Amino acid sequence: MVFSAEIICVGTELLLGNIINGNAQFLAQQLARLGIPHYYQTVVGDNPDRLKKVLAIAADRARLLIFTGGLGPTPDDLTTETIAEFFAAPLVEHPEILADMERKFAQRGRPMPTNNHKQAWLPAGAEVLPNPVGSAPGMIWQPRTGLTILTFPGVPTEMQRMWHETATPYLQSLGWGQSVIYSRTLKYWGISESALVEKIGPLLETQNPTVAPYANYGQVKLRVTARAETEAAAVQMITPIEAQLRQIGGEDYYGADEETLPLVVGNLLQKSGATLAVAESCTGGGLGAMITSIAGSSGHFVGGVISYDNQIKTSVLGVDPGLLQQDGAVSALVAQQMAAGVRNLLKSSWGLSITGIAGPGGGTPAKPVGLVYVGIAEPNGSVKNFRYQFGSTRDREWIRHVSACTALDQLRRHLMQPV
Amino acid sequence: MVFSAEIICVGTELLLGNIINGNAQFLAQQLARLGIPHYYQTVVGDNPDRLKKVLAIAADRARLLIFTGGLGPTPDDLTTETIAEFFAAPLVEHPEILADMERKFAQRGRPMPTNNHKQAWLPAGAEVLPNPVGSAPGMIWQPRTGLTILTFPGVPTEMQRMWHETATPYLQSLGWGQSVIYSRTLKYWGISESALVEKIGPLLETQNPTVAPYANYGQVKLRVTARAETEAAAVQMITPIEAQLRQIGGEDYYGADEETLPLVVGNLLQKSGATLAVAESCTGGGLGAMITSIAGSSGHFVGGVISYDNQIKTSVLGVDPGLLQQDGAVSALVAQQMAAGVRNLLKSSWGLSITGIAGPGGGTPAKPVGLVYVGIAEPNGSVKNFRYQFGSTRDREWIRHVSACTALDQLRRHLMQPV
Numbered sequence: 001m002v003f004s005a006e007i008i009c010v011g012t013e014l015l016l017g018n019i020i021n022g023n024a025q026f027l028a029q030q031l032a033r034l035g036i037p038h039y040y041q042t043v044v045g046d047n048p049d050r051l052k053k054v055l056a057i058a059a060d061r062a063r064l065l066i067f068t069g070g071l072g073p074t075p076d077d078l079t080t081e082t083i084a085e086f087f088a089a090p091l092v093e094h095p096e097i098l099a100d101m102e103r104k105f106a107q108r109g110r111p112m113p114t115n116n117h118k119q120a121w122l123p124a125g126a127e128v129l130p131n132p133v134g135s136a137p138g139m140i141w142q143p144r145t146g147l148t149i150l151t152f153p154g155v156p157t158e159m160q161r162m163w164h165e166t167a168t169p170y171l172q173s174l175g176w177g178q179s180v181i182y183s184r185t186l187k188y189w190g191i192s193e194s195a196l197v198e199k200i201g202p203l204l205e206t207q208n209p210t211v212a213p214y215a216n217y218g219q220v221k222l223r224v225t226a227r228a229e230t231e232a233a234a235v236q237m238i239t240p241i242e243a244q245l246r247q248i249g250g251e252d253y254y255g256a257d258e259e260t261l262p263l264v265v266g267n268l269l270q271k272s273g274a275t276l277a278v279a280e281s282c283t284g285g286g287l288g289a290m291i292t293s294i295a296g297s298s299g300h301f302v303g304g305v306i307s308y309d310n311q312i313k314t315s316v317l318g319v320d321p322g323l324l325q326q327d328g329a330v331s332a333l334v335a336q337q338m339a340a341g342v343r344n345l346l347k348s349s350w351g352l353s354i355t356g357i358a359g360p361g362g363g364t365p366a367k368p369v370g371l372v373y374v375g376i377a378e379p380n381g382s383v384k385n386f387r388y389q390f391g392s393t394r395d396r397e398w399i400r401h402v403s404a405c406t407a408l409d410q411l412r413r414h415l416m417q418p419v
Numbered sequence: 420m421v422f423s424a425e426i427i428c429v430g431t432e433l434l435l436g437n438i439i440n441g442n443a444q445f446l447a448q449q450l451a452r453l454g455i456p457h458y459y460q461t462v463v464g465d466n467p468d469r470l471k472k473v474l475a476i477a478a479d480r481a482r483l484l485i486f487t488g489g490l491g492p493t494p495d496d497l498t499t500e501t502i503a504e505f506f507a508a509p510l511v512e513h514p515e516i517l518a519d520m521e522r523k524f525a526q527r528g529r530p531m532p533t534n535n536h537k538q539a540w541l542p543a544g545a546e547v548l549p550n551p552v553g554s555a556p557g558m559i560w561q562p563r564t565g566l567t568i569l570t571f572p573g574v575p576t577e578m579q580r581m582w583h584e585t586a587t588p589y590l591q592s593l594g595w596g597q598s599v600i601y602s603r604t605l606k607y608w609g610i611s612e613s614a615l616v617e618k619i620g621p622l623l624e625t626q627n628p629t630v631a632p633y634a635n636y637g638q639v640k641l642r643v644t645a646r647a648e649t650e651a652a653a654v655q656m657i658t659p660i661e662a663q664l665r666q667i668g669g670e671d672y673y674g675a676d677e678e679t680l681p682l683v684v685g686n687l688l689q690k691s692g693a694t695l696a697v698a699e700s701c702t703g704g705g706l707g708a709m710i711t712s713i714a715g716s717s718g719h720f721v722g723g724v725i726s727y728d729n730q731i732k733t734s735v736l737g738v739d740p741g742l743l744q745q746d747g748a749v750s751a752l753v754a755q756q757m758a759a760g761v762r763n764l765l766k767s768s769w770g771l772s773i774t775g776i777a778g779p780g781g782g783t784p785a786k787p788v789g790l791v792y793v794g795i796a797e798p799n800g801s802v803k804n805f806r807y808q809f810g811s812t813r814d815r816e817w818i819r820h821v822s823a824c825t826a827l828d829q830l831r832r833h834l835m836q837p838v
Contacts, residue, residue, distance in 0.1 A: 015457055016600070017447030018633075018642060021440050024462070028436030038434055039469055041462035043443070050458055057476060181435075214437070223437065278704075278725070284716070285699070285707025288725040292703025295779055295815055303731040306697070306707040306723040308716075312765055316722075346731055360714055396714055 001146075004037040006062035008054060010069035010079050011154055012045040022156055023068045030163060034171055035179040035227070036064065046076045052086050063146055069154035071136040073115040079151060080139070084123035087143040091121040094128060101135045129166050134158045140170060182234035183225040184256055186245050189409040191252040193220045199248050209238050211245070218402040251413055261408040262291045268415035269300035274349035274379060276411070278304035279317055279342035281329065281355040282372065287404040302348045307338065317341030330355050330367055335375030336383040343377040350414075351377030354407050356388075358399045370399055374407045376414060386410055420565075423456040425481035427473060429488035429498050430573055431464040441575055442487045449582060453590055454598035454646070455483065465489055467501045474505050482565055488573035490555040492534040498570060499558070503542035506562040510540040516547060520554050548585050553577045559589060601653035602644040603675055605664050608828040610671040612639045618667050628657050630664070637821040670832060680827040681710045687834035688719035693768035693798060695830070697723035698736055698761035700748065700774040701791065706823040721767045726757065736760030749774050749786055754794030755802040762796040769833075770796035773826050775807075777818045789818055793826045795833060805829055 007027045013019050024041050031038045040061065044054045051070075058065050070079030084091050097120040105112040122128065122139045129138035129150060136158070138151040150167055152159040171177065188196060193215035197204065200222070204211050209226035222245055228234035246253045255264045269276055278287050288304045291297055305316055310329050313319040319337040327333055335355050343351030356372030363369035370390035377383045388406060390399050426446045432438050443460050450457045459480065463473045470489075477484050489498030503510050516539040524531040541547065541558045548557035548569060555577070557570040569586055571578040590596065607615060612634035616623065619641070623630050628645035641664055647653035665672045674683045688695055697706050707723045710716055724735055729748050732738040737760040742752055754774050762770025775791030782788035789809035796802045807825060809818050 013631075014443075014460070015447055016451050016602075016644075017444045017449075018602075020444045024433075025436045025439045028434055030436075032435050039464060039466070040473070041433070041460075043460035045458060047458070053480070054459070061472070183435075212432075212437075225435075280704070280707075282711075283708065284711025284720070285697075285704030285709075285723065285725065286711075288699075288704025288727075289702065289708050289819075290704075292701075292705075292725075292727060293816070293819075295777075297703070298727055301703070302728040303735075304704065304725040304727075305735075306704065306711075306725070308707075308711060308723075309721040309765075312722040316724075316764065345735065346728075347734075358714075397712070400708075400712075 001061075001063065002037070003064070004039055004062050005031050005064040005066060006058045007031075007038065007041040008058060008065060008067050009041070009043045009154075010046060010051060010067060011043075012047075012076075014043045014069075015045045023152075023154065023159055026156065026160060027066055027068070027163070030168070032181045032183075034168070034176045035181055036171065036176050038062075046070055046078060048078050048082045048085070051079070051082045055083065055086050059147055063148065065147070065149045067149065067151040068159055069152075071119065071138060071151060071153045073113065073119055073135065080122060083141075083143075083149060083151070087123065089123035089125065089143065092124045094120050094122055097122075097128060097137055100130075100137075104135060129162055131158055131162055132165060133161055138162055140167075179227065179229055180231050180234055181225060181227050182231050182238065183223050184238050184242055186222045186224065186242065186249070186253060187255050187259065188220045188222075188249050188252045189218070189254055189261065189405065191220060191249070196220050196222070196249065196252075200245060203241065203244065206241065209234075209241055211241065217398065218405060251416065254409065254412060260294075261405055261412065262294050262297070265408050265412050265415065266291070266294050266297055266300050268412060269350070272415065274415075275300055275302050276350045276352060277302050277342045277346035277348035278407075279338035279351065279353040279375075280304060280306050281308060281313070281338070281353075282358040283354050283356075283400050283404050284308055286400050287352070287354060287407055290404050290408065302346050305342050305345065313338060313341075317345065328367065330357055330371055330373060332373055332385040332387065335373035335385045336377070337375075339375035339377040340381075340383050349379040350411065351375070352407055352411050353377075354403050356399070356403055358396045358403075359394075360396060370394055372399070372403045372406070374403075374410050376410060378414065420480075420482060421456070422483070423458055423481050424450055424483040424485060425477045426450075426457065426460040427477060427484060427486050428460070428462045428573075429465060429470060429486060430462075431466075431495075433462045433488075434464045442571075442573065442578055445575065445579060446485055446487070446582070449587070451600040451602075453587070453595045454600055455590070455595050457481075465495045465497060467497050467504070470498070470501045471505050474502065478566055482567065484566070484568045486568065486570040487578055488571075490538065490557060490570060490572045492532065492538055492554065499541060500537075502560075502562075502568060502570070506542065508542040508544065508562065511543045513539050513541055513547060516541075516556055519549075519556075523554060548581055550577055550581055551584060552580055557581055559585075598646065598648055599650050599653055600644060600646050601650050601657065602642050603657050603661055605641045605643065605661065605668070605672060606674050606678065607639045607641075607668050607671045608637070608673050608680065608824065610639060610668070615639050615641070615668065615671075619664060622660065622663065625660065628653075628660055630660065636817065637824060670835065673828065673831060679713075680824055680831065681713050681716070684827050684831050684834065685710070685713050685716055685719050687831060688769070691834065693834075694719055694721050695769045695771060696721050696761045696765035696767035697826075698757035698770065698772040698794075699723060699725050700727060700732070700757070700772075701777040702773050702775075702819050702823050703727055705819050706771070706773060706826055709823050709827065721765050724761050724764065732757060732760075736764065747786065749776055749790055749792060751792055751804040751806065754792035754804045755796070756794075758794030758796040759800075759802050768798040769830065770794070771826055771830050772796075773822050775818070775822055777815045777822075778813075779815060789813055791818070791822045791825070793822075793829050795829060797833065 126139040126141035136153040226234040226237040338353035339351040353375035359369035545558040545560035555572040645653040645656040757772035758770040772794035778788035
């Protein structure tokens with residue numbers, strides 16, 4: 001049997017749909033990074049019989065079984081016991097786990113409940129997979145030749161630390177991570193998925209690297225994935241195709257991987273020594289929150305005014321009341337005056353404004369839900385506006401999020417122009 | 420074999436961890452709502468051999484198989500063909516699907532690519548499960564007595580509409596939805612999970628309804644779940660225990676199910692005919708964005724000032740420059756002056772402010788990352804502040820989110836006080 005892994009997530013809360021299976025996604029990404037093939041994921045409830053059935057199937061089709069969930073102190077946490085029982089292995093108490101748990105409880109000034117004792121028991125022969133955060137440790141166990149089992153608690157922060165600190169080095173010591181699957185995600189704004197796909201044409205059919213398009217929330221991404229012996233070799237395979245894909249995207253390409261619109265705009269502002277202030281209506285602070293999601297944004301962002309009520313557009317931002325009366329709050333010139341007003345008030349180089357109808361109510365035939373204006377006041381004092389019609393089938397959250405991104409993207413295009 | 424369903428999600432992007440499996444969560448919730456037992460979920464790639472192996476296992480342990488993904492027009496979309504092949508059924512062309520797809524393409528002013536033709540082929544005997552949104556329809560098929568297969572595309576919006584419009588009525592016509600699993604989620608702020616669990620004690624051990632605690636991002640939830648013949652009966656079982664759990668929570672209980680802090684605070688403001696303005700530093704607009712996430716928030720929220728730069732705290736909000744110099748921006752009296760300043764400037768009944776250190780940089784021994792002050796200016800002009808230390812192990816996103824929630828929660832407690 002070719003070596004492959006299987007992810008098994010244990011938890012009735014997954015079967016009830018109470019939580020989304022973020023652990024499976026995290027583990028899938030990690031396995032890909034190490035180049036470990038993985039063909040199946042299984043979710044099963046906190047039920048020993050069904051867990052044993054899943055174990056029988058998985059042990060038959062994979063050689064590395066990764067369990068999450070069911071390691072807690074309560075009676076319905078049964079993963080360790082059930083795995084031990086399946087392989088007819090006795091449970092052995094680990095005094096070092098007990099000592100570690102007692103220390104953690106003492107730090108919080110509390111005695112350890114007797115419930116937690118069971119977390120110190122592992123099948124004979126299993127090694128502790130330490131949990132630096134919470135009480136439940138996992139295990140690394142070879143119940144038989146050619147089969148390895150790793151267990152993790154279901155709490156994502158604990159599972160992830162344990163994966164990085166112990167599981168990754170362990171798997172690397174077995175030789176994994178020699179062949180890696182490496183991806184770069186190229187990001188575009190202002191072009192539809194189908195338009196971009198048409199432009200890149202035959203590049204979508206390459207085999208190694210592969211290029212795959214994705215779109216969500218107004219953003220289009222191309223994931224370029226290469227498999228190679230080292231990350232450096234994979235990067236080298238990706239680099240020329242990445243250059244082509246960036247060039248094809250033109251100004252619509254804005255960044256790769258961890259580069260977000262607020263990060264890219266922040267870097268452009270800092271490079272030019274400029275500052276930004278925002279005036280927000282329908283986004284209600286979401287544009288400012290997006291900009292300040294970047295640590296260090298105080299270097300280029302001074303602040304803003306949330307002019308949700310029209311009164312504030314006039315009294316604080318200095319929008320002409322006659323104009324507001326005549327054109328309405330969602331209009332081209334009001335957007336411009338908001339941008340100019342906040343730039344004057346907060347003494348920034350750039351002013352950026354958003355006014356629109358986020359819905360679900362408030363739309364009219366002339367000004368439907370999804371109509372949004374972005375205003376930009378430039379360092380030289382000139383003012384522009386941009387009109388968007390996001391479509392009335394979009395919900396409030398989508399319209400607000402995409403409005404903030406669109407405003408940032410418009411500013412990005414301005415900042416990229418040669419001075 | 421007792422009737423149960425199995426969810427099978429097909430897609431290599433799930434195995435690579437490129438996307439999170441939101442479809443499995445949605446379907447799990449829907450099955451619970453209809454009272455259909457469901458014990459396993461499986462994820463498999465776009466690979467016919469492995470898909471057939473999964474099908475063999477699932478057909479042996481469940482009687483309703485729900486597939487998502489692999490219905491698209493491209494060569495790696497193989498779900499329909501593979502299922503047909505597994506049951507040795509021929510594929511039959513459905514002219515009505517072809518006509519529907521041609522109509523959809525015509526609406527977008529484009530000819531239908533020949534690729535899409537394959538989406539009109541279903542196994543002989545299968546019924547069309549119509550897709551009102553995209554091109555790919557699904558199917559409802561009984562390949563043999565006692566086994567039903569439903570297929571859906573992987574695009575969540577399409578899958579969900581198809582589920583609601585066709586699959587739900589179909590399953591109800593088979594008698595499902597008679598016994599329902601019904602949950603209420605009670606929400607608390609300002610109490611830790613362990614403290615709440617200690618208070619509710621033996622209620623955690625009831626069987627029907629059950630009570631399960633969850634905590635994330637500073638919030639603690641109790642999910643109360645009952646199984647009964649009708650939703651009304653389940654509600655009746657939940658009501659007394661819910662009343663107890665709300666009472667035990669006291670002021671820390673703030674709402675149930677879809678009730679969020681901004682919704683609850685908005686309702687309290689509207690009930691008292693009061694309005695709110697915000698002054699934000701470290702949250703950068705996140706508090707305003709949270710408040711305006713509620714449709715209709717213009718009835719109680721006038722706007723705010725994002726005073727990210729200290730200059731704006733003095734020039735726009737009127738914070739005393741000497742105080743700012745002496746106590747620093749993250750301090751009790753600055754929080755108060757921000758709240759009072761924005762209340763004056765925007766002429767609202769209440770002013771709410773946040774100033775803090777979101778990190779990762781900017782912390783000192785005296786003012787560590789995670790130190791946050793909330794200021795409240797009351798309708799009568801009096802001003803208060805509240806100090807929080809969220810701990811320096813939290814990341815920027817967590818601190819900013821929890822700061823905004825904490826400010827709203829503090830305002831909620833004030834709004835609940837008898838005038």
